[in-house]
Amino acid sequence: MSVSDDEARAWPAPRDNTLLLGHDQAESVFLAAARSGRLPHAWLIAGPEGIGKATFAYRAARFMLAGGLTSESGPSLFGEASEPAGMDVDPQSSVFRRVAAASHPDLLTVERGYNERTKKERSEIVVEDARSVGEFLHLTAGDGGWRIVIVDSVDEMNRNAANAILKTLEEPPKNALLLLVSHSPGRLLPTIRSRCRLLRMRALDDAVMGDLLTRYLPEEGGENRLLLSRLGEGSIGKALALYQAGGLSLYRELVALLGDLPRLEARKLHGFAGKFERAGNETAFETSMTLLADWIARLVRAGSLNQLPPAILAEEEETARRLLALHSLDRWMELWEKVRHLTARTDAINLERKQVVINAFLALQAS
Structure with missing residues (x-):
């Protein structure tokens, strides 16, 4: 069974998705690094395709742009600031809305661009896209905060683009954060991998797959959702693409x-x-x-x-x-x-x- 365009649009894109299940450990690792005051400037978010890596990247970006550890903090019983339990940002906040609309001035997303000559999406991320990263990160962030770049996915960069990103990784500006999504980190330049904190995310288990498919495809019977879960092999993105x-x-x-x-x-x-x-x-x-x-x-x-x-x-x-x-x-x-x-x-x-x-x-x- 396929779905209509309206139904397809009902599935949230990573930049406006409020739901991330099955990756509590990854979130804990990122939060611990942020709380330590020594947040690495570059993260390689690795794992199978379609499990929520890009959703995690946008979630982390919103969290940092909203003020990070201070965004949800308030006075505790003893008058001290309390740390947030997670990286949730209010969907009604200006940060969330601007990130969802791709209009936040301190967030740059690098993806495969559009080829004006062929009128098609490019098959790779080209050097012009990668060069924009260095220029963007050297601008002054609003309110003295973070400048954040998401590359989705870094596997799709051609050689020249990879070298351009590498130059930025070697000399990162202050308060710069790069979130590099990768489905196959072993194929990347070793010099890129060595300059990033590896955050490995795992395929989703059966319970999480079942929960997500119930949420996204409530009209489908249990037999079809089970079949999609098995075919998806721990990737909700793959399962939904198959359905569509x-x-x-x-x-x-x-x-x-x-x-x-x-x-x-x-x-x-x-x-x-x-x-x-x-x-x-x-x-x-x-x-x-x-x-x-x-x-x-x-x-x-x-x-x-x-x-x-x-x-x-x-x-x-x-x-x-x-x-x-x-x-x-x-x-x-x-x-x-x-x-x-x-x-x-x-x-x-x-x-x-x-x-x-x-x-x-x-x-x-x-x-």
Whole structure:
């Protein structure tokens, strides 16, 4: 099932999200550093994609822009200022509203920009975007407070942009705070990693995933939310993206096709692949191919341990048992790489999406 644009907009963006669940430890680490009076000038906020890292970055930025430890402090019973229990900032406050509207003068967000020539979003963060960081941080902050930069995500910087950020990290101005969101910190320049305080955030557990999906998708039945939770693998962002792309029905159809292996039904396969012929179905195609690649990856991981992968749908257990015997693990790894390669090359060289899906399943069928 997919959602309308109105429903999609009901899911808050990181900059105006008041809800962050499952990351109490990360918040405690940041608060402890702030309370120590020795807050590192740069934080590498690392973890799987879609778990709330950018939401955390905006939460930390709002907290510091609102006055940090003094923003919610008040006289205690003994006349002393009390420390805030967390990093909540009133959604009705001017700081929260300006951050949400991307209009706070002391906060700069660096993301992939828009290419005026191609009229599309860039595939990477370019050096012009990164250079703006140094210029911004050397301006005077309002009320003598913090100047804060969020880079979402730092993995998307090209080499020149990474070097520009590195220069800022090497010579940070006073009261400058950089919050670098990273899905794959191991791919960053070692010199960038070494100049940041690493804050590692974990995938969400089943209870948190269930809570968030109940909040965001109250109209869905428990079975569908459970399926999304399993497919999301601890990432609420991934689960909601799958839902929006119609991933529930696509996954069920994929599992049915896999259940036919090694004897595919041509009519069923062509009917499924035909969904992606029409213009505008690029997201559904990419979602299906990603679901297929993920399914193979789970099969390989479990097979390497002489186990069956956890069944997301009940009927998958027998399918996985049979398909593990169909090919060697080395062959399954080759097929995983083939599916990913086909997906990546489809738009790059204008391949026919229907034929790509058919070819992927024929490769799975071949001995």
